[in-house]
Amino acid sequence: MKTSIEPFKIKTVEEIPITTREEREIYIKEAFFNTFYLRSDTVTIDLLTDSGTTAMSSKQWAHILDGDEAYAGSRSFFKFESILREITGFKHIIPTHQGRAAERILFSVISKPGLIIPNNTHFDTTRGNVEFSGATAIDLPTEIGTKPEIPGDFKGNINIPALRNLIENYGKENIPLCFITITNNTGGGQPVSMENIRETKKLLNEYGIPLFLDCCRFAENAYFIKLREPGYQSKTIMEIVQEMFSYADGCTMSAKKDGLANTGGFIGTNDTDLAEKLKVNLIVTEGFPTYGGLARRDLEALAIGFREVLNENYLAYRVGQVKYLGDLLMEANVPILVPTGGHAVYLDGARFAPHIPPHQFPGQSIACEIYRVGGIRVVEIGSVMFGRKDESGNFIPASMELIRLAIPRRVYTKSHIDYVAEAIIEVYQNRDSLRGMRLTYEAPLLRHFTAKFEYV
Numbered sequence: 001m002k003t004s005i006e007p008f009k010i011k012t013v014e015e016i017p018i019t020t021r022e023e024r025e026i027y028i029k030e031a032f033f034n035t036f037y038l039r040s041d042t043v044t045i046d047l048l049t050d051s052g053t054t055a056m057s058s059k060q061w062a063h064i065l066d067g068d069e070a071y072a073g074s075r076s077f078f079k080f081e082s083i084l085r086e087i088t089g090f091k092h093i094i095p096t097h098q099g100r101a102a103e104r105i106l107f108s109v110i111s112k113p114g115l116i117i118p119n120n121t122h123f124d125t126t127r128g129n130v131e132f133s134g135a136t137a138i139d140l141p142t143e144i145g146t147k148p149e150i151p152g153d154f155k156g157n158i159n160i161p162a163l164r165n166l167i168e169n170y171g172k173e174n175i176p177l178c179f180i181t182i183t184n185n186t187g188g189g190q191p192v193s194m195e196n197i198r199e200t201k202k203l204l205n206e207y208g209i210p211l212f213l214d215c216c217r218f219a220e221n222a223y224f225i226k227l228r229e230p231g232y233q234s235k236t237i238m239e240i241v242q243e244m245f246s247y248a249d250g251c252t253m254s255a256k257k258d259g260l261a262n263t264g265g266f267i268g269t270n271d272t273d274l275a276e277k278l279k280v281n282l283i284v285t286e287g288f289p290t291y292g293g294l295a296r297r298d299l300e301a302l303a304i305g306f307r308e309v310l311n312e313n314y315l316a317y318r319v320g321q322v323k324y325l326g327d328l329l330m331e332a333n334v335p336i337l338v339p340t341g342g343h344a345v346y347l348d349g350a351r352f353a354p355h356i357p358p359h360q361f362p363g364q365s366i367a368c369e370i371y372r373v374g375g376i377r378v379v380e381i382g383s384v385m386f387g388r389k390d391e392s393g394n395f396i397p398a399s400m401e402l403i404r405l406a407i408p409r410r411v412y413t414k415s416h417i418d419y420v421a422e423a424i425i426e427v428y429q430n431r432d433s434l435r436g437m438r439l440t441y442e443a444p445l446l447r448h449f450t451a452k453f454e455y456v
């Protein structure tokens with residue numbers, strides 16, 4: 001059969017709001033032209049994030065009812081721990097309520113002012129937590145990793161020669177650990193190859209620096225390895241993820257992604273001393289180590305989700321749906337980051353609206369217009385999110401001006417995707433009318449969440 005289908009049928013439905021263009025004109029203005037301020041009951045298709053927006057399976061819902069809400073020693077925790085030990089091989093599995101809690105706990109234990117944390121590309125909350133600890137977050141993407149128009153199999157890779165230089169320049173004693181983010185969310189949801197993880201570990205071993213994975217999308221990354229990396233075609237997804245984690249000393253994860261549930265996260269590590277320190281911090285701020293700030297029924301849903309996400313039919317549908325949207329846009333010449341990644345299509349704002357300079361946030365303008373045309377919510381991942389000012393106040397743009405269309409897992413059908421493509425193609429055809437924007441409010445950290453804008 002040539003037609004690809006969603007590998008599930010629908011048991012429960014949720015109505016989606018349908019609005020008029022006139023209404024949306026008012027809603028986006030009331031949202032200060034920032035899609036984070038939109039109320040979800042004004043959004044028809046919500047592609048703001050793939051985080052915690054997953055549709056759970058009937059099996060997950062069934063196990064939720066069976067959750068053991070014991071404060072300590074809950075059997076739901078042991079199910080969660082058991083599947084994660086099988087996947088990651090880590091001795092210590094420490095649950096947290098989401099990914100950034102795992103990051104905050106880890107960095108408040110291992111990081112301090114003066115230290116350096118390298119990563120292929122830090123996700124925004126990871127960078128936020130590194131900087132909040134006083135350390136410096138350094139991104140080391142490869143050359144093609146920041147070139148949206150150039151295709152490549154593993155554009156998420158970390159730049160290993162640059163990592164070696166960094167260690168030589170700053171000294172291994174100033175680098176408590178190195179991160180690799182799989183898939184590279186900020187860099188376009190692009191996968192990291194097994195070879196890159198293995199070689200990074202080899203390099204770090206020379207200096208005694210631990211390797212941690214920011215493993216939010218480990219299953220999607222593994223599926224790309226199976227598709228693209230020589231030698232992995234006949235391996236199962238479980239075998240591939242186990243090999244990926246075998247090179248790491250620990251991980252942090254937002255289970256709101258490949259945990260296929262609506263909340264959760266964890267830290268994994270083999271280092272018992274570190275685990276003890278992390279647990280002290282966890283108890284003070286999140287909860288006891290057998291629930292980490294989650295309801296135990298959430299751990300049940302995650303224990304099932306971590307198995308379901310390794311299903312190859314699911315992953316083929318997942319990656320295929322993202323590619324399907326990318327292909328529709330490319331057929332209409334809409335500039336996108338290529339190839340499409342695991343969880344999102346990224347529009348290339350710099351080529352989409354070249355008449356708007358980076359300091360006037362082309363991506364923000366495009367995101368607002370996509371909402372006006374189709375009631376579709378997307379997010380800017382460009383100079384609003386990552387632009388900075390140097391010491392003398394000069395604007396430093398982000399390395400790419402992207403707009404992310406994140407696809408929630410198992411939520412939207414092919415006709416929803418067709419609708420999204422139609423709206424974006426319309427915005428692209430009328431791109432000359434897009435106008436630049438300026439900030440009217442920004443917070444000191446992670447400003448994109450709460451920033452307010454006006455048109456210049």
Ligand SMILES: *Cc1c(COP(=O)(O)O)cnc(C)c1O
Nearest residue numbers: 098099100123125185216254256
């Ligand atoms: C989502 C995400 C995080 C943060 O997780 P939250 O659950 O949103 O706190 C960290 N790193 C990456 C790569 C992510 O995608």
